[in-house]
Amino acid sequence: MPTARPSPPGDPVEDLYREHGRALLGYALRRCAGREEALDLVSDVFVVVCRRPDQVPQDEDGRRPWLFGVARLTLANLQRSRVRSGRLGQRLAADLGGEADGVPDPAALLAARADARRVRQALAGLSDADRELLTLVAWEGLTPAGAATALGLAPGTARVRLHRARTRLRTALTRLDTDSDTAPEETP
């Protein structure tokens, strides 16, 4: 019987795309105002990754946090930069074909959920760092240590900030809930 040969090392970018692509799409949809913007983000992130395959962590556990870290910076760029070189998201939508119909539009979902709008209003009042830390843990399922990796923080720093951010969010939500209770009812 021939001796089994070790598998050749995988393509880290391909592995990342296959194993975490859907999670990245979810990340984008949860943070972008619309589906088109989310697809732009996903495609831009993978262009970035393809330019720097050597940066993909060898450690499998570190890949998803790292990918979200790249996404965070890329999203900041998309939101801050005024010139976008291309609309790769349209190509991604085309490649998705009929499955693109299965990609929800966050704008429509948000319009239908009053409490989600209020929570997002409270999140919007937090600092970028607090908001990302909270949502990486609550929405992306990262551990505080994983969120620390994504944000370039020391794990201990992330834990302390997470605690403070939760307190700030709770305070902000309480204020919004109170304001809503005392606000005059809208008349048609």
Added chain:
Amino acid sequence: MTATDERLSGAALVSDADLPDLPPGFLRTARRVAAADPGRDGVVLPFRAPARAWRRAAAGTVAAAGVAAALVLVPGGTTPPAVADWSHLPDAATPAQRSALAAACTQALARTPAEAGASWTAEHPFLPAEQRPAVVDVRGPWGLTVLVGGGTVGDCLSGPDGVVGTARQELPDGAPASGVRAAGLGTTQASDGEDLYGSTAYGRSAADVVAVELVLPGGEVVTATVEDGWWAAWWPGITADDRAVRVRVTDGAGSVTTTVLADTY
């Protein structure tokens, strides 16, 4: 799970389980785009916009622009390459220089068009009349100008021919009680036949801070400009590791503390 946690989870809107896998073919497209434009800084680093040619007669000094929101994660490049007239120590900016740099930065940021569909710029319009220079860092013909106003903080890196890169973001929390807090860490990509990069950093400082120095991965020290509760500095080159830059802060009592810059963000 607390009620706040539950509400936060509910605000996620989208569950990964309901989403399709990414199509295998798109990765080929991404690779093609990356290969066709490898220098354009995909680098995890956002690039500065808008790009305006930054030309100098002297060889080796260059640039057009790209901006970043965070120090860049690119291999190598920890030692500042030579850039004519740049220095590790800032100059004392004259009132005329400050005014000129602030005016140029305001114009550059005002010219930056709001991108269709970009919710951030729509929610944070640039208001020229409300801008004031928080800190202006001058090194020879180079200037890093930080403007605050209208709830945002913007920065411009300027060369001998004018502004070469701009960025804007939400105004961070106020000055820290002690030490410094980073508000903007970035990299400007420059290209004029040869790529060059500049790393920028600025933020708030406590009232008793008298000196801020950035210790680069190679050990070189860049002294920041400190003004009215703000500090700013830039240096040529990419900063390879965002945790490898340390900030050394001296307070009025002569006490010196050194921290990883990224931890102050």
